[in-house]
Each structure stands twice: as C-alpha cells, then as structure tokens.
Amino acid sequence: MEQGDSASSHHPGEIDYMELDTIIEEQFIGNKENLIMILQEIQKKYNYLPQASLMYLAEKIDVPISKIFGVGTFYSTFSLEPRGKHIISLCLGTACHVRGAEKVRERIQETLNIRDGQTTEDMRFTLESVRCLGCCSLGPVVRVDDDIHGRVTLDTAGKIVEGYN
Numbered sequence: 001m002e003q004g005d006s007a008s009s010h011h012p013g014e015i016d017y018m019e020l021d022t023i024i025e026e027q028f029i030g031n032k033e034n035l036i037m038i039l040q041e042i043q044k045k046y047n048y049l050p051q052a053s054l055m056y057l058a059e060k061i062d063v064p065i066s067k068i069f070g071v072g073t074f075y076s077t078f079s080l081e082p083r084g085k086h087i088i089s090l091c092l093g094t095a096c097h098v099r100g101a102e103k104v105r106e107r108i109q110e111t112l113n114i115r116d117g118q119t120t121e122d123m124r125f126t127l128e129s130v131r132c133l134g135c136c137s138l139g140p141v142v143r144v145d146d147d148i149h150g151r152v153t154l155d156t157a158g159k160i161v162e163g164y165n
C-alpha cells in the first residue's frame with residue numbers, strides 16, 4: 001500500500017485492505033463464529049458490505065464466500081447494496097402511522113428526491129421505513145443514524161435532513 005493516503009477519506013468502492021486486516025484480526029481470533037462481528041465492523045465502516053471486502057474476507061479466514069453472502073443476506077441489518085452516509089429510518093409503526101407518519105415520509109421523499117429504500121445520488125442519505133423504533137409516545141418518529149427525532153411535523157421533516165452533511 002502506498003504511503004500517505006491510507007486512513008483519510010474513503011471513496012465509494014474503495015477498500016482499505018490494511019484496515020480490513022485490522023478488523024479481521026481484532027474480531028476473528030481464530031473463531032468462525034465471529035463472522036457476524038466482522039461483518040458488523042465492515043458495515044460500520046462502509047455503511048454496507050462491499051463485495052470486494054467479502055471476497056477478501058472469505059479468502060483470509062478460509063470460509064466459503066457463499067456462507068458469507070448467506071449471513072449478509074439473512075440478517076436485515078446488513079446491506080449488500082451501497083448505502084448513504086446517513087441512514088434515515090422512518091417509523092411506519094401503528095402509533096406513528098396514526099400520527100401522520102405517511103405524510104412525513106412523503107415530505108422527506110420530496111425533499112431528498114428519492115423513494116423509500118433508495119439512496120440519494122450524492123450518497124448522503126438512504127431512506128428506509130421501519131416498523132417501530134421503540135419510542136411510540138414521541139411519534140411520528142424519524143431516526144437519522146443514532147439520533148431520534150420525535151413529534152416530527154411536515155414543517156420539521158425537511159429541516160431535519162438539512163442538519164446532516
């Protein structure tokens with residue numbers, strides 16, 4: 001690897017193999033049961049599981065690639081598709097639904113010009129609807145990454161996303 005350009009910014013599609021090695025070494029410890037933890041760490045870094053990283057992982061820990069894909073597709077927390085820098089989880093559970101979550105979703109879709117499940121062209125946001133975020137009394141609820149935004153209105157829906165770069 002070339003010197004000087006390792007840890008800085010990451011461009012979509014580029015894999016930092018040195019860092020991947022570190023993740024594998026830290027999480028693996030010779031135990032194939034740790035596969036999920038390795039995948040979690042990879043996803044934390046890239047927001048999805050890049051195919052090249054999975055191929056590399058398969059070879060490195062000597063696990064069939066089919067098994068790794070199997071785990072990656074089985075758990076809904078993993079994504080094999082590129083996702084945005086920020087994940088917007090919009091709650092469409094019953095409590096949020098009766099308080100107008102559908103309108104909030106429409107407003108966010110309009111603001112970002114994407115549909116539910118899609119990612120903006122600039123790779124900033126992915127919009128996903130979820131069933132319940134566990135804080136129904138705050139409905140309608142929108143989570144951006146780890147931040148919970150409660151009692152979202154049509155007015156605040158568009159503003160919330162503007163707060164993330």
Ligand code: FES
Nearest residue numbers: 091093096133136
């Ligand atoms: S239904 Fe939306 S947080 Fe529970």
